[in-house]
Amino acid sequence: MTLQSHGLRQPAGDPIARTINRLAPWFHNLHLPSGHQTAADHPLGDFPRVKWRELSAVLPDDLTGWRALDVGCNAGFYSFALARRGADVLAIDTDEHYxxxxxxxxxxxELTDRVHIERLQVYDIARRAEQFDLVLFLGVxxxxxxxxxxxxxxxEKAERLLILQTLTMPGEEELQAPRNLPLAARGALLDxxxxxxxxxxxxxxxxxxxWWAPSDACVEAMLRSSGLDVVQRPGYQLWVCRPRRLPTHVRHELDAATGREGR
Ligand SMILES: C[S@@+](CC[C@H](N)C(=O)[O-])C[C@H]1O[C@@H](n2cnc3c(N)ncnc32)[C@H](O)[C@@H]1O
Incomplete structure (x- = not known):
């Protein structure tokens, strides 16, 4: 990841500042209880606090009793934000550094009792029995x-909400794709x-x-095909979705791809 902070020069003798430097580089600017920030010079500004402002408005203030999954948690900014609202969070990432x-x-x-941190690939979630009220799938x-x-x-794992953020390709055009595209009409793919x-x-x-940069139209089509209804677009490159049941033919392929018994 290139959009990260290598840490500001911190005063010698300040143990928190020294640890910030030792754990650098940082992608998340965490505002620590001590007043320190982990990436105050972040190239994207006060990131991801700026993104959280867009997101937080669509979530209930009280998440007590909610189980949340934060995929690609990085330094845990969103996991901590959800836990502060009362959620129990499983925070996963592949990168031990983060x-x-x-x-x-x-x-x-002081959130270790509410944020459970595991080194996992997103695909490992297929082998976990639990369901989640909320899935954050941001920047992954x-x-x-x-x-x-x-x-x-x-x-399939989300019971109430799934929130997606992704890099996209430029262009916000969207067409109503036909239910059936005749082979000879494939020119429409260039629209x-x-x-x-x-x-x-x-x-x-x-x-x-x-690996990928989808168009907005592609993100929405992928969400629909995964049985997700978009209920809000609270910000740029951000989709809030409510899950329906995964379509049967999609579920069969998922069973085969994950090597699990059919449900
Ligand atoms: C661009 S950062 C996004 C971090 C955070 N979710 C956010 O939106 O600020 C991508 C994160 O996803 C993690 N990641 C990449 N591939 C992953 C995978 N296959 N499974 C889980 N996490 C992954 C990276 O290590 C990194 O922390």
Missing amino acids: LRQTRWAAKLF LYHLRHPLLALDLLA PGWPKMAFLEHRVADDPTN
Whole structure:
């Protein structure tokens, strides 16, 4: 990830500042109880607090009794925000570097009893029995080689809400795709509003971990095909969805892809 902070030079002798430096680079600017910030010089501003402002308005103030899954939790900003509203959160990420940050910050925020942190791939969730009231799937879809596999999996795990944020390709056109496209009419695929996803074989903004950039139309079509209804668009590149049942043919493919017994 390139859009991160390498930490400000912190005063010698300040143990929290020293730990911030030792755990750098940071992608999340956490405002710690001590007043320190972990990425005050973040290239995206006070990130992801700016994004949370858009998101927080669509979530109940009181999440007591809610079980939440934060996929790609990074340093845990969103997990902590949900836990402060009373949710029990499973925070997962593949990168031990970020998980070290999350574990350290969870202690400082005194949220270790409500934020459970595990090093997991999004696909590992297929082998977990639990369901979640809320799934946060923010900033991860485009990093995956198998985005629809992950989306189907998470759609099935979400009981009340799934919130998606993704890098997109420019253009907001959307067309009503026909129920059946005759082969000879494939020229329609070139229409700017046809759902499209650009494949990113090489680096974007120096980051080698991106694979896809879907159009807005493509994001919405993928969400629909995974049995998710978009109920709000509270911000740029942000979709709030309510899950329906996963379509049967999609579920069969998911069973096969995950090697699990059919449900
Ligand atoms: C762009 S950051 C987004 C972080 C956070 N969700 C946010 O929106 O601010 C992507 C995060 O997803 C994690 N990640 C990448 N691939 C993953 C995977 N297959 N399963 C779980 N996490 C993944 C990365 O380590 C990183 O922390």
